[in-house]
Amino acid sequence: MANRSNNSASTQCEAFILNPSEYSLWDEMVSRSVHGTVFHYSWWLEASGCEFEILGYRDSEGRLQAGIPLPRRKRASLVLFHSPNLLTPYLGPIFALSPSMRENTKLSLMRNVGEKLARTIQGFDSFNYSLGPAAPDLQGFLWAGFQADLYYTFVIDSGTSPEEVLARMSDGHRTAIGNAERHGIRVETRDNLDPFLDLHRKTFHHQGLEMPYDESLIRRLFLAARDRGCAKIYLAKVPEGGYSAGLLVVSDARSSYQLAAGTDRTASGSGGGNLAEWRAIRDALESGRAYDFEGSALRGVERHFRYWGATPKPCWRLQNAGSLRGFLARCFVEWKSHSKAHF
Structure with a gap:
């Protein structure tokens, strides 16, 4: 895992774990970022009752430019970097993108910094967060060995x-x-x-x-x-x-x-x-505001949301296995899920 924040080193581009005293800076970036949701705020994570850290990234001037919350728990000796509960449907990385940035500059930032964030995340057996329709480009995480699985929500646009x-x-x-x-x-x-x-x-x-x-x-x-x-x-x-x-x-x-x-x-x-x-x-x-039904793949629930005339929006489950045990556990969970769906 990255080092904790050191204010004296703020002129260096680096990934670091924020101190709790810096969570106000994180919450300000969540509010600014087009990728931020209510579920990214530090106060939401604290109310979830989960153990968590926030991995951040500073630009060359020491400003918080990107980051990802890392809630975690242990189960049967496995370290799980998973969403803390079903009431926290969206997490994942966010970036502070200026409206004046060109599209290629935005992509470069998300991909290059995203890869640095992804390669800094260590110490887990299983990583599994769901990202909502406002999620950023994830190519940097894919370069770092993560996988992204498609699912959908329904949204009535603002x-x-x-x-x-x-x-x-x-x-x-x-x-x-x-x-x-x-x-x-x-x-x-x-x-x-x-x-x-x-x-x-x-x-x-x-x-x-x-x-x-x-x-x-x-x-x-x-x-x-x-x-x-x-x-x-x-x-x-x-x-x-x-x-x-x-x-x-x-x-x-x-x-x-x-x-x-x-x-x-x-x-x-x-x-x-x-x-x-x-x-x-x-x-x-x-x-x-837009209205997000926080969609479901269950047929009856999906049909109810669809009948509102809402637009299906692609979302991603960002996953990775940090160990053989984590990989085998994930295979077992996926097998059980597919078995329930077909029998």
């Missing part, structure tokens, strides 16, 4: 009007929204986390599953994001007074992300879930 979304969505979604409104369902936007957690829990229990993370994780992430004006809960309230569906949406300056959802199946058919999503989409577009 600048799209609600009228355009209505025209593009499926008849089924449009009908569900109309039915919900006729049945008197109203969407509340409040800091009301407990009813959302109840709906989210029910979604898993209806499928005979346990939640794949502790409720305290959702609570920490929501509170950290809410305190920075980056989180909102949408609840579909039925006329009888209960809630039929809910959404947790987090945002940065460029996009809103549909992070988690919940539904009460006893109120299924009400259209409350569609109505809550429609309100969240409109809020994002009216604030100048």
Whole structure:
């Protein structure tokens, strides 16, 4: 791993591990970078409860120019540089690109500095981060031996009007929204986390599953994001007074992300879930943000997102095996995943 930051050496181009006292510089770069997301901020990683470091890169004048968060954990003696949890869907490298840069200069920076960052990352058995649609060019990481696997999310681009979304969505979604409104369902936007957690829990229990993370994780992430004006809960309230569906949406300056959802199946058919999503989409577009459904490859979920008329956007899973044990473990996980998909 790279050395920790040494301010006296700031005139040298180098990869280095930021000291926690420098995280404010990192967060400023996340805000500036076109590749940065709410999930890259140091406060989000801290709220995730994971062990992490941030690998940075300085230019010749000592300015932070690029970097990548490195959350890690141990499992069965394996050191895993993986996304900390399912509620941190996007990570990966980011770069501070000036709008005045020529395209070839931007590519040179991302590829040359990206390769230096990638070759500095050491000490892992398995590396696996998902990068969202705003991800940078990854050729430098590929040169360093990493692999990038394609997947998709669905996004309604900023600048799209609600009228355009209505025209593009499926008849089924449009009908569900109309039915919900006729049945008197109203969407509340409040800091009301407990009813959302109840709906989210029910979604898993209806499928005979346990939640794949502790409720305290959702609570920490929501509170950290809410305190920075980056989180909102949408609840579909039925006329009888209960809630039929809910959404947790987090945002940065460029996009809103549909992070988690919940539904009460006893109120299924009400259209409350569609109505809550429609309100969240409109809020994002009216604030100048894109709306990212944080897509899924599950057929039913993918179809629901697609029917909003959203645009499929390519994303990448950046992976590498740092040891034979890590390679074998990754092969086993992929085999299990393919087996479940085909049988």
